[in-house]
Amino acid sequence: MARRTSETPPSTKGPAKGGRADYNVTVEQFVRAWQAAESAQEVADKLGMPKPIVLARASGYREAGIKLKHMKRGRRDVVPVDEMNRLIEQLEAEQQSHPPGYERLNQMPPEEAARQADPELVRRIVEKVLEALKGDR
Numbered sequence: 826m827a828r829r830t831s832e833t834p835p836s837t838k839g840p841a842k843g844g845r846a847d848y849n850v851t852v853e854q855f856v857r858a859w860q861a862a863e864s865a866q867e868v869a870d871k872l873g874m875p876k877p878i879v880l881a882r883a884s885g886y887r888e889a890g891i892k893l894k895h896m897k898r899g900r901r902d903v904v905p906v907d908e909m910n911r912l913i914e915q916l917e918a919e920q921q922s923h924p925p926g927y928e929r930l931n932q933m934p935p936e937e938a939a940r941q942a943d944p945e946l947v948r949r950i951v952e953k954v955l956e957a958l959k960g961d962r
Contacts (some may be wrong), residue, residue, distance in 0.1 A: 849872045852891075855882060859893050 850858075850872050862868045865883070869876040883893055933941070 848872065848878070850874065852886070852916070856891065856893065857902060864894070865896055889890075 855868075857871065858868045858871050862871065865879050866876050868874075868883075869879045874882075882938070887893055931938070
């Protein structure tokens with residue numbers, strides 16, 4: 826099979842024998858579209874190619890030495906950093922207030938938890954319950 830170059834554009838007949846589609850876009854057409862666009866999605870829309878193919882082609886051209894401009898990545902959902910850090914602090918506090926294994930046992934039916942419980946864990950839980958009861962009086 827002959828190697829494709831910018832002078833031998835791919836066909837637009839759909840997937841080739843290897844299951845890969847050709848989009849009939851030369852390197853020059855791609856570079857012109859890429860350099861004029863604001864996003865990879867804009868290039869994809871203009872050239873009639875899926876965005877992942879556009880990104881793969883841009884990556885391949887860069888690896889070959891073509892100095893394509895870098896596009897800004899699409900806006901990601903803003904991560905609520907403060908809220909997530911508060912959640913982590915809360916989870917850590919909860920983990921410290923319960924002995925190791927408590928959550929696992931707490932989710933089991935009582936009979937199963939009694940069979941699997943570590944005697945030391947049971948002792949610590951009972952101590953916490955008794956302390957809590959003393960505080961209520």
